[in-house]
Amino acid sequence: MKELILLFIGSALVNNFLLARFLGICSFLGVTSQLRAAVSMGVAVTGVMFGASTVSWLLYAYVLDPLGLQYLQYVVFILVIASMVQALEQVIKARMPGLYRAFGIYLPLITTNCAILGVALLVVQNEYNLLSSIVFALGGGAGFTLAMAMMAGLREEFRPREIPHAFRGTGIGLVTAGIMSLAFLAFSGMIPM
Amino acid sequence: MSRLRETWNTFTEGFIRQTPPLFTALGLCPALAITTSAANGLVMGLSTTAVLVGSAVMALAIRNVVPKQVRIPVYTVGIATMVTVVDFLLEGLLPEIHALLGLFIPLIIVNCIVLGRVEAAFTRMKPMPALGDAFGYGLGFTWALTLIGIIREVMAAGTIFGARVMPVGFTAWQIMRTPPGAFLTMAFLFALIQTVRMQSAKRRDRRAAEQTQAQAA
Numbered sequence: 001m002k003e004l005i006l007l008f009i010g011s012a013l014v015n016n017f018l019l020a021r022f023l024g025i026c027s028f029l030g031v032t033s034q035l036r037a038a039v040s041m042g043v044a045v046t047g048v049m050f051g052a053s054t055v056s057w058l059l060y061a062y063v064l065d066p067l068g069l070q071y072l073q074y075v076v077f078i079l080v081i082a083s084m085v086q087a088l089e090q091v092i093k094a095r096m097p098g099l100y101r102a103f104g105i106y107l108p109l110i111t112t113n114c115a116i117l118g119v120a121l122l123v124v125q126n127e128y129n130l131l132s133s134i135v136f137a138l139g140g141g142a143g144f145t146l147a148m149a150m151m152a153g154l155r156e157e158f159r160p161r162e163i164p165h166a167f168r169g170t171g172i173g174l175v176t177a178g179i180m181s182l183a184f185l186a187f188s189g190m191i192p193m
Numbered sequence: 194m195s196r197l198r199e200t201w202n203t204f205t206e207g208f209i210r211q212t213p214p215l216f217t218a219l220g221l222c223p224a225l226a227i228t229t230s231a232a233n234g235l236v237m238g239l240s241t242t243a244v245l246v247g248s249a250v251m252a253l254a255i256r257n258v259v260p261k262q263v264r265i266p267v268y269t270v271g272i273a274t275m276v277t278v279v280d281f282l283l284e285g286l287l288p289e290i291h292a293l294l295g296l297f298i299p300l301i302i303v304n305c306i307v308l309g310r311v312e313a314a315f316t317r318m319k320p321m322p323a324l325g326d327a328f329g330y331g332l333g334f335t336w337a338l339t340l341i342g343i344i345r346e347v348m349a350a351g352t353i354f355g356a357r358v359m360p361v362g363f364t365a366w367q368i369m370r371t372p373p374g375a376f377l378t379m380a381f382l383f384a385l386i387q388t389v390r391m392q393s394a395k396r397r398d399r400r401a402a403e404q405t406q407a408q409a410a
Contacts, residue, residue, distance in 0.1 A: 019372060020372050021226070021296075022221075022222050022223075022225040022226035022372065022375070023222060023300075024222070025221040025222045025225060026221065026222070026305065029218070029221070071277055071281070072277075074273045074276055074277050074280075074299050074302060075270055075273040075274060075277070078269055078270070078273050078302055078303070079266065079269075079270065082265075082266060082269060111303070112303040112304075112305060112308060113303070114222045114300045114303050117299070117300060117302065117303050118296055118300060121296055121299055121300075122296065125296070164384075165387070165388075165391060166384035166385070166387045166388045166391075167380070167383075167384050167387075168387070169383075169387070170218050170383050171380050171383040171384045171387060172380075174376050174377070174379050174380035174383060175376070175377065175380040177376045178373045178374075178375075178376030178377040178380060179373070181371075181372045181373040181376055182373040184372075185371065185372070185373065
C-alpha cells in the first residue's frame with residue numbers, strides 16, 4: 001500500500017507529466033486561458049490516460065509479449081488511443097454539447113497528446129503490474145490536471161497590458177511554466193529515488 | 194511556376210520561414226525535453242527528419258488507394274512503423290544517445306509537425322514539392338533543436354558537442370540542465386524572436402509611410 005501511495009505521489013508531483021517530463025505541452029499552453037476548460041481537459045486526459053494505459057497493458061501482457069510481437073507495441077498503442085479518443089468524442093458530443101464546443105479542435109487532438117502515448121509506453125517500459133499501472137496513470141492524470149488548473153488560474157489573473165511586448169503570447173506562458181516547474185523541483189526531495 | 198521553383202519554395206517554408214518550434218510553436222515537447230545537449234538535439238532532429246521523409250513517401254504512395262475517410266488511422270500506423278524502424282536503428286547504432294532520448298523517440302508518432310506534413314502530402318501536394326516540404330520541416334526542426342541544445346549545453350556545461358568553449362573559471366549553470374531551464378530558455382528565445390519581428394514590422398510600416406508621403410509630394 002505504501003509503495004502505491006509513493007508511486008501515485010511520484011507520478012503526480014515529483015515527475016509531473018507537464019512540468020518535469022514535458023509530456024502534453026501543447027494543451028498546457030493551448031487550453032489554459034480559462035480555468036473551467038483547463039480542468040475539463042485535465043479530466044478528459046486523465047480518463048483517456050487511464051483507459052489507454054490499462055488496455056495497452058493488457059494487450060502487451062496477454063497478446064504482444066507471449067507472441068513475441070513486442071516490436072508492434074507502438075503501432076498497437078497508437079491505435080488503442082486513437083479509437084478511445086474517438087469514442088470519448090462521440091460521448092461528449094452527444095451528452096455535453098457545450099463542453100464539446102469549448103474543447104473545439106483540442107478534443108480530437110488528445111490523440112496526439114504525448115502524455116497519453118507516454119503513459120502507455122512508460123507502464124510497459126517500467127514493467128509495472130496492472131495495479132501499479134492504474135495507480136501510475138491516475139497519478140499522472142491528477143498531476144496533469146493540477147498543473148493545467150494552476151496554469152489557467154494564473155493566466156486568468158494576467159493583465160495583458162502589464163506584460164512586456166516581447167513576452168506576450170507563448171513567451172509569458174513558458175516563463176510561468178518555468179517558475180512552476182522550479183517550484184515542483186522541490187518535490188523531488190519527498191521521495192528517495 | 195516551374196516544378197523546381199515550387200519544390201524549393203516548399204523546402205524553404207519549413208526550413209527557414211516557418212521553422213518549428215521557433216517560428217511556429219509546434220513540437221514543443223521534444224524541444225523542451227531532449228535539448229540538454231547539442232548532440233541530443235541533432236540526433237532527435239535527424240530521427241524526426243527520417244520519420245517525416247519516410248512517412249511522406251508512404252503517404253504519396255498510398256494516397257490513391259486509401260479512401261479519404263480512413264486516411265488518418267492508416268497513415269498514423271505508417272508513421273508508427275517508420276518510428277519503430279528508426280527506434281531500432283538508433284538502438285543499434287547510437288545506444289548511448291538512444292538511452293538519453295528514451296521515450297521521445299516513440300513519441301515522434303504523435304509529433305504534430307510529422308502529422309501535419311503527412312496530412313499535407315496525402316491530401317494536396319504534388320510529389321516533388323511534398324518531398325521538399327518534408328525535408329524542409331525536418332531539417333528546419335533539426336537546426337532549431339541543435340541550436341537550443343547548443344545554448345543549453347554552453348550554459349549547463351560550458352561545452353558544445355562535448356568540446357570545451359567557456360574559460361576554465363566558468364561556473365556551470367546547473368539549472369539549464371533541468372526542466373525549469375528548458376522552459377526559460379524557450380521563453381527567452383520566443384521573446385527574442387518576437388522582438389525582432391516587431392522591429393522589422395515597425396521598419397516596414399515606416400518605409401510604407403515614407404513612400405506614401407513621397408507619392409503625395
